[in-house]
Amino acid sequence: MKYLIALWVVLVIALHQDFWNWTNKALVFGFLPIGLAYHACYSLVASLTMWMLVSYLWPSELEDGEGSHEGKSGGTLSVKPVPVTSAPGEGNRL
Amino acid sequence: MIPATIVFIYLAIVLYIGIFAFRRGSKTGEDFFLASRSLGPAVFLLSLFGTNMTAVAILGSSGFAYQRGIGVYGLMASSSGVIIPLTLFFIGTRLWALGKKHGHITQVQYLRDRWEMQGIGTFIFALTAVMLIPYIIIGVMGGGTTLETISGGQVPYAVGGGIVAVVVASYVFFGGMRGTAWVNAFQTILFLCFGAIAFTLIARSLGGLDVTMQQLASSPKTAPLLSRERIPTPEFFSYMFIPLSSIMFPHIAIMCLTAEKIGHFKKTIIFYPICIMLIWLPSVYLGVVAASQYPNLTPGQANDVIIRLLTDKTSVVVAGILGAGIMACVMASDSQILALSTMFTEDLFAYYGGRKKFGPGAEVWAGRAFIVLIGVVSYLIALELKDKANIFDLAVRFAFSGFAALSPIMLAALFWKRSTKWGALAAAGWVLFSVLGNWYLTAISDSIAPKPPAAAKPAVVGEPANPAAPPAVGRPPKPAPPVQIYPALGNMFLRGPTNVTVYGFLPVMPMVLISGLLMWLVSLATPPPSQATIDKYFPPRNKR
Numbered sequence: 333m334k335y336l337i338a339l340w341v342v343l344v345i346a347l348h349q350d351f352w353n354w355t356n357k358a359l360v361f362g363f364l365p366i367g368l369a370y371h372a373c374y375s376l377v378a379s380l381t382m383w384m385l386v387s388y389l390w391p392s393e394l395e396d397g398e399g400s401h402e403g404k405s406g407g408t409l410s411v412k413p414v415p416v417t418s419a420p421g422e423g424n425r426l
Numbered sequence: 427m428i429p430a431t432i433v434f435i436y437l438a439i440v441l442y443i444g445i446f447a448f449r450r451g452s453k454t455g456e457d458f459f460l461a462s463r464s465l466g467p468a469v470f471l472l473s474l475f476g477t478n479m480t481a482v483a484i485l486g487s488s489g490f491a492y493q494r495g496i497g498v499y500g501l502m503a504s505s506s507g508v509i510i511p512l513t514l515f516f517i518g519t520r521l522w523a524l525g526k527k528h529g530h531i532t533q534v535q536y537l538r539d540r541w542e543m544q545g546i547g548t549f550i551f552a553l554t555a556v557m558l559i560p561y562i563i564i565g566v567m568g569g570g571t572t573l574e575t576i577s578g579g580q581v582p583y584a585v586g587g588g589i590v591a592v593v594v595a596s597y598v599f600f601g602g603m604r605g606t607a608w609v610n611a612f613q614t615i616l617f618l619c620f621g622a623i624a625f626t627l628i629a630r631s632l633g634g635l636d637v638t639m640q641q642l643a644s645s646p647k648t649a650p651l652l653s654r655e656r657i658p659t660p661e662f663f664s665y666m667f668i669p670l671s672s673i674m675f676p677h678i679a680i681m682c683l684t685a686e687k688i689g690h691f692k693k694t695i696i697f698y699p700i701c702i703m704l705i706w707l708p709s710v711y712l713g714v715v716a717a718s719q720y721p722n723l724t725p726g727q728a729n730d731v732i733i734r735l736l737t738d739k740t741s742v743v744v745a746g747i748l749g750a751g752i753m754a755c756v757m758a759s760d761s762q763i764l765a766l767s768t769m770f771t772e773d774l775f776a777y778y779g780g781r782k783k784f785g786p787g788a789e790v791w792a793g794r795a796f797i798v799l800i801g802v803v804s805y806l807i808a809l810e811l812k813d814k815a816n817i818f819d820l821a822v823r824f825a826f827s828g829f830a831a832l833s834p835i836m837l838a839a840l841f842w843k844r845s846t847k848w849g850a851l852a853a854a855g856w857v858l859f860s861v862l863g864n865w866y867l868t869a870i871s872d873s874i875a876p877k878p879p880a881a882a883k884p885a886v887v888g889e890p891a892n893p894a895a896p897p898a899v900g901r902p903p904k905p906a907p908p909v910q911i912y913p914a915l916g917n918m919f920l921r922g923p924t925n926v927t928v929y930g931f932l933p934v935m936p937m938v939l940i941s942g943l944l945m946w947l948v949s950l951a952t953p954p955p956s957q958a959t960i961d962k963y964f965p966p967r968n969k970r
Contacts, residue, residue: 341512348505349663357643357652363635365652365714368496371504372707378508378699385515386692394523395688 344381430577432746437593440609444597447605455789458602459768460684467690469611475701476610480758489729491713497654501665503706507699509669517673518682520840525683533679534773540839541847542955551773557828560821565759566591566808576749587808594760595801606760613754624748625708631739641718651714660930667934671829677765767796827934828861834942843964849949853941860937871921876906
């Protein structure tokens with residue numbers, strides 16, 4: 333499934349380059365230029381693609397991190413400095 | 427004056443939202459800068475989307491479509507509709523998780539810690555801050571110009587810009603991230619709802635969109651607007667790289683940290699392409715429609731076509747409400763002001779000893795002091811350079827390319843253990859060099875730039891068009907071919923009417939690709955961070 337969705341995402345990105353519509357001035361329903369109709373549909377397909385991504389490839393391992401920072405600092409960022417290089421002059425200058 | 431009055435009512439509402447948010451907030455730094463990482467799914471979607479929507483979305487897109495046709499939607503909207511959600515999926519969620527776990531509040535805090543660096547982090551901070559500042563200034567200028575236009579000149583530019591600067595700085599000052607997010611959510615609802623109403627009213631007043639489209643199609647001068655003929659293939663392709671900038675803009679990255687749960691990203695990622703479509707499709711369409719109503723506008727005048735249509739085709743009340751919607755877009759500088767203030771406070775003030783010296787509580791007041799300072803300075807610059815808005819337009823365009831070219835740094839930090847701070851320095855240095863190089867090439871080639879198709883008779887602002895007038899006839903204006911900037915280098919650097927290209931592609935494409943290449947090569951040639959840091963950000967699987 334992972335590879336199928338990845339392939340689908342690549343295909344969707346490639347489909348953005350609809351060179352076959354470049355000079356086509358046909359009007360869909362009499363008022364919508366076909367190039368614009370194509371890209372409006374493309375937006376809907378992009379939304380569907382995102383639904384597939386969040387449904388099947390959601391990075392659930394990241395949810396493990398929820399709540400860990402507040403527990404240490406009481407919800408106040410200012411008392412939780414970034415640890416490794418938290419102040420200039422300590423360790424590597426760059 | 428009615429439209430201006432409605433806009434003032436709107437400004438009062440957003441000011442109240444900011445003050446209301448102030449009452450709801452606590453006094454901690456995390457609350458002020460990140461709304462305590464507590465935004466719910468609806469506010470997160472609407473505010474993140476609203477933060478990304480600037481004056482470019484409504485005014486710029488319709489003006490651009492007026493000149494170059496329906497292809498503008500594919501060029502800027504549908505490409506963003508697929509790339510931005512992908513960056514939120516792959517980068518935004520990880521930034522959120524790391525921020526939550528380690529307490530990061532800015533991109534630079536994360537990068538400093540990820541690569542054990544100090545000065546390079548400060549360099550990346552300075553680069554992003556410098557690329558963000560023109561955005562804020564152009565927001566104030568846009569506010570002044572819009573108020574002046576909507577009020578028919580009764581509110582002068584200087585007063586309008588001042589009012590916008592004071593209102594934005596006030597609700598950001600009081601409400602912090604919570605106020606900014608709420609205002610952005612309100613603004614998004616406003617222009618989604620009233621944009622649809624305006625589109626319907628304008629379509630009805632034109633006597634049917636099919637008639638207008640047939641009129642455009644029957645004229646050789648305007649027929650190319652119904653296709654992508656006026657957009658070269660390499661330019662269309664290279665525009666796909668521009669949306670990579672979104673996640674690298676500090677205000678977007680910081681906004682990603684405000685979600686209460688990672689699950690809130692899901693709806694945002696799914697609905698983002700649809701939100702973009704709802705805003706951009708009518709804007710681009712109306713820009714093309716305007717070509718039948720107001721022929722022969724110059725590129726500068728074309729940016730006003732939506733306001734012209736509103737004024738001429740709807741009632742004053744609707745025009746006023748829509749004017750407020752446009753102000754909402756123009757005022758997107760709120761989150762940028764807050765982001766800049768957050769960066770100053772966290773990446774400079776707190777990092778270089780302010781936190782230790784003055785205590786944690788001083789951070790919020792340092793942030794607020796920066797907000798006032800940024801508001802005043804941007805207003806003064808906007809006043810001083812009133813007639814030179816194109817300078818900032820240019821700077822913003824370059825900034826988009828610059829932020830896009832920074833994206834390989836973030837991708838390497840998140841996904842490549844072996845990446846190093848030296849790789850990040852090389853990539854960031856390249857971004858600085860290429861942005862300046864792009865600016866230089868654009869400046870020196872201004873005199874040889876081919877002119878856009880000449881405007882036969884510029885229309886007068888506010889002059890009603892005659893829909894019954896026969897369409898203009900004659901051959902379509904032939905776009906002038908781009909000019910070689912250095913003939914000895916062949917087509918390497920070409921100058922078109924508005925921008926420089928590299929073998930016909932926008933500079934953003936080589937900028938991103940070379941940035942990624944430098945990140946990769948220099949990282950391989952330099953020592954990685956300590957194992958402890960790598961384990962911190964890439965925990966061994968058996969320890970998870």
